[in-house]
Amino acid sequence: MPKKMIVLLKAGAFLAFGSSAALAASCGNxxxxxxAWKQxxxxxxxxxxxxxxxxxxxxxAQYADRTIAADRNQKSFNYSLEKFMQVRGADTIVAQGRKRLARDPDFYRSLEAAYGVPAGVLIAIHGMETAFGSFMGDSNVVSAITTLAYDCRRSDFFTPHAxxxxxxxxxxxxxxxAIGARHGELGHTQFLPGNALRYGVDGDGNGVVDLTREADALASTANYLRAKGWQPGRGYQKGEPNYSAIQEWNAAGVYQQAIAIMAQRIDG
Incomplete structure (x- = not known):
């Protein structure tokens, strides 16, 4: 892990604009x-x-019908934990995750040394989000995220990301x-653009932050969790200090619990 971690362009100005200003563009369904909204x-x-x-x-940018369909048909929030883990292939993620950790332990140790986040958590997120980079999306990021900023359901949330x-x-x-997921997420661990701008770091030391590169994505994920209050050496299961940082990663309770459980199994 290179000592030099280059933080991506600062996002404070745009976040202040997006969160404090009353945006005039009219949303639509x-x-x-x-x-007209784009203008x-x-x-x-x-x-x-x-x-x-x-x-x-x-x-x-084009209006992304598939993004709207995906946003209105999210099933994960309604699954039981057992069903969610079955559907998402938790056993496979754990098995592959252990192999990945065994193959490159120094890399994951370096991330934990830099950010305090253990390998299992990063590997579980990586596996859950993109099956370890095997599928990082099929949608134009700009079209997807501007469609969500325009859509009335969660315009306030997505406008800063747009x-x-x-x-x-x-x-x-x-x-x-650039191609990413249906909600405009990009890279190995599926960062929304605002989070990519604020928390992205250069994990492989080539001077560029590129979340389609595994080292950059995992270092950025660790940086995000640390920024959300991760405490080195503390537990991350439900009810433990670092579980709240996992909750910041995804709003679905079953997702949060699955990450914690799989991470513990991977860490051994």
């Missing part, structure tokens, strides 16, 4: 108003510091055509 949002993005490349990416995505394109840290 169908794609019919998306084009309104472009003015707000420019005011937040987004330049020509980011604005062009916004102009080219601004972050445009900033990343504008500054060259993400391509306008």
């Amino acid at each position: 169908t794609g019919s108003g998306f084009a 309104e949002f472009a003015r707000e993005a420019a005011a937040a510091g987004v330049g020509d490349r980011g604005l062009q990416a916004l102009s080219s 601004l972050a995505a445009l900033m990343m394109v504008d500054r060259g840290s993400m391509a306008a055509g």
Whole structure:
């Protein structure tokens, strides 16, 4: 693990804009108003510091029907823990995770030394999110995240992430055509753009933060958990001090419990 961890472009300005300002762009529940919304949002993005490349990416964004369908059909919140772990292949993640840890123990030790997060937690998240990088999504990130910012259901939550995505394109840290998950997450552990901008670090020391590279994604995941209050050496099962950091990663209770259980099995 390189000693130099380069933190990605600071996101304080855009987060302040997204959280404190009353955004004027009108939300909608169908794609019919998306084009008009993009024009309104472009003015707000420019005011937040987004330049020509980011604005062009916004102009080219398409209303993402598959994103809306996925957002309205989330089943995980309704599963029992046993069903969730079965559906998500927990036993396979644990078995493969143990092999990954045995294959590169120094890498995971270096992450724990730097951030305090043990290997099992990072490996469980990696396995759960993308099956260890085997599937990182099939949707254009900018289209997906701007669609969610436009959609009335959770516009306030996704608007700062949409601004972050445009900033990343504008500054060259993400391509306008970058592919991620249906909700605009990207990389091995599926960071939303705002989190990528704020918590992304260069884990392999090549001077670039690229969450499609495994080392960068895992270092960034550890950095995120530390920022959310992870306490080195403390427990992470439900009711223990670090469980609250796992809760910050995903809102579904069954997901949180599954990560903690699988991590413990991987750590042995």
